Amino acid sequence: MDLAQEKKSFLSKFKEADSQDSLNSLKIQYLGKKGILSSLMSQLSNAPAEKKPELGKSINKFKSLIEESISSSLEKIEQSALNEQLSNEAIDVTLPLSPDVGSYHPISLIANEISNYFKNKGYVLREGPEIESEYFNFSALNIPENHPARDMHDTFYFDNGNLLRTHTSPVQIRSMELESPPLKILCPGKVFRCDSDQTHTPMFHQVEGLVVDKDINFAHLKNEILEFIESFFKDNPKVRFRPSYFPFTEPSVEVDIKGENGWLEIMGCGMVHPNVLKNVGLSPEVYSGFAFGMGIERMTMLRYQISDIRMLFENDLRFVIKG
Numbered sequence: 001m002d003l004a005q006e007k008k009s010f011l012s013k014f015k016e017a018d019s020q021d022s023l024n025s026l027k028i029q030y031l032g033k034k035g036i037l038s039s040l041m042s043q044l045s046n047a048p049a050e051k052k053p054e055l056g057k058s059i060n061k062f063k064s065l066i067e068e069s070i071s072s073s074l075e076k077i078e079q080s081a082l083n084e085q086l087s088n089e090a091i092d093v094t095l096p097l098s099p100d101v102g103s104y105h106p107i108s109l110i111a112n113e114i115s116n117y118f119k120n121k122g123y124v125l126r127e128g129p130e131i132e133s134e135y136f137n138f139s140a141l142n143i144p145e146n147h148p149a150r151d152m153h154d155t156f157y158f159d160n161g162n163l164l165r166t167h168t169s170p171v172q173i174r175s176m177e178l179e180s181p182p183l184k185i186l187c188p189g190k191v192f193r194c195d196s197d198q199t200h201t202p203m204f205h206q207v208e209g210l211v212v213d214k215d216i217n218f219a220h221l222k223n224e225i226l227e228f229i230e231s232f233f234k235d236n237p238k239v240r241f242r243p244s245y246f247p248f249t250e251p252s253v254e255v256d257i258k259g260e261n262g263w264l265e266i267m268g269c270g271m272v273h274p275n276v277l278k279n280v281g282l283s284p285e286v287y288s289g290f291a292f293g294m295g296i297e298r299m300t301m302l303r304y305q306i307s308d309i310r311m312l313f314e315n316d317l318r319f320v321i322k323g
């Protein structure tokens with residue numbers, strides 16, 4: 001075996017080897033137990049003593065040449081395979097989300113629709129805190145302590161006497177304390193009651209409307225509500241104003257629409273009670289107003305024909321992904 005010859009033949013085979021497989025088999029062919037290198041080594045033992053050191057060195061050099069060239073080629077191939085994989089799997093996190101991946105939850109859709117409707121009618125949006133004092137949630141709304149009307153609300157209380165607001169009506173009081181008439185406000189928001197069944201969840205949403213000015217009368221209220229119903233329920237349902245009781249309005253009514261299975265209550269409303277006006281320092285002799293309040297879940301269920309309110313809170317993706 002001629003070392004120079006073997007080297008030449010290795011280099012030409014190495015040039016051809018362009019895959020992991022061919023490089024690995026070249027490695028076995030040269031460096032394996034029965035490979036060319038070990039044959040060269042066994043030749044070394046038969047060489048004349050004076051040539052041994054020189055020959056040994058050359059064989060070792062050849063061995064390193066084989067090892068280094070094969071391993072650097074393998075490394076290059078692995079690196080380029082990795083680069084290719086990375087570029088194939090690359091995710092551009094700056095790309096905008098496809099607009100049809102998600103959509104608003106039905107409750108948000110309806111809350112926005114109602115808010116926009118009233119905004120277009122000149123109402124301004126007002127918000128209040130979800131943790132309220134008894135004063136704003138009850139007393140100022142003409143619901144004194146120990147009055148049975150407080151039992152209408154299953155209230156979550158904090159140890160310090162504050163509570164989770166049971167309705168959005170306290171925002172009426174806060175707004176009337178801060179701004180003077182003419183007032184035309186709409187307050188959507190979360191409310192809380194200790195109640196849970198097919199039609200009640202401990203947290204739900206209400207939207208409250210309040211108009212206060214001189215000479216506001218029941219006809220204004222009735223017209224406002226009828227126009228709203230006509231716009232919200234496209235099929236023009238029959239509407240009924242049913243006498244009712246709320247401590248903060250007098251007279252008070254509940255509004256029903258005629259559904260397939262009879263009358264459905266959709267909101268409460270009435271003329272702002274003189275005591276409420278007095279509580280915020282307005283004279284009932286000069287000012288009058290109307291207020292209305294409705295449950296957003298109820299309106300959502302009617303719009304989308306959802307029969308169990310709890311479905312709205314179970315994180316069912318079909319509610320938030322556009323089909």
Ligand code: DAH
Pocket residue numbers: 166167168169208209246249267268269270291292293294
């Ligand atoms: N606050 C009432 C409730 O939660 C709803 C309501 C009824 C609001 C009549 C009003 C109103 O503003 O006039 O049951």
